[in-house]
Amino acid sequence: xxxxxxxxxxxxxxxxxxxxxxxxxxxxxxxxxxxxxxxxxxxxxxxxxxxxxxxxxxxxxxxxxxxxxxxxxxxxxxxxxxxxxxxxxxxxxxxxxxxxxxxxxxxxxxxxxxxxxxxxxxxxxxxxxxxxxxxxxxxxxxxxxxxxxxxxxxxxxxxxx
Numbered sequence: 001x002x003x004x005x006x007x008x009x010x011x012x013x014x015x016x017x018x019x020x021x022x023x024x025x026x027x028x029x030x031x032x033x034x035x036x037x038x039x040x041x042x043x044x045x046x047x048x049x050x051x052x053x054x055x056x057x058x059x060x061x062x063x064x065x066x067x068x069x070x071x072x073x074x075x076x077x078x079x080x081x082x083x084x085x086x087x088x089x090x091x092x093x094x095x096x097x098x099x100x101x102x103x104x105x106x107x108x109x110x111x112x113x114x115x116x117x118x119x120x121x122x123x124x125x126x127x128x129x130x131x132x133x134x135x136x137x138x139x140x141x142x143x144x145x146x147x148x149x150x151x152x153x154x155x156x157x158x159x160x161x
Contacts, residue, residue, distance in 0.1 A: 027067070028148040033058045034066070041068055050074035060148075064140035067152050071131040078104040079125040086123060086132065090114065101125055108132075118142065122153050 027033075037057035045052050052072045059066035077085075079101035086108055087095065093114035100108055105126030112119055119136025135152045137145025 027058050028060070028065075028151060031058045031060045031065070031067070031148075034061075037066070037068065041070055045070060045072055047074070062140075063144055064138035065135075065145035065148050066137065067133060067135040067149070069133045071129075073127075073129040075128040077128050079106040079108070082125040082128075082130055083108040083123075086121070086125075086130070112136075118146075120149055120153055 034057040037059075038055050041057060042052055042055045045055070050072055051074055052070070054069070054071040056069045057067070083100045083106075087110070090112055093112045096111045096113075097120075098110040100106075103126075106124075108121070108123045108125055110121055112121065116138045117136045119134060121132060121134045123130055123132035133153065135145075135149035137149070
């Protein structure tokens, strides 16, 4: 499941790394679908034994706000092992407000900062499956992006960090 780490890195790349969502009804007003980011996320997630179930990306590039949603499966890793893989995908990031799953199935939630981006991740993990959403923004409109990300993450499983 090392693909999870690759996807997390895509979400933090400065070169146009805009994120995704679960559908048009879930995105904030004014956010547009970002197919190139969804494609880059899918490409980064490709690995032997990993099947991508869904990927989407959208954002408001003028404001510097983005979201990425990914669902994939492969292997039999439980939630704690998958959580470690996701967190390993954020090298050089400051992680805070961390909630990790303790059972075989659970939710990983955390805030991260990796200049120039700040954001939040929520993922449902277990049984070799990952359904994750990352929402983040750069320094252009941090308060606007933070507010939009809280709304985006409201519908995701587990606590909003």
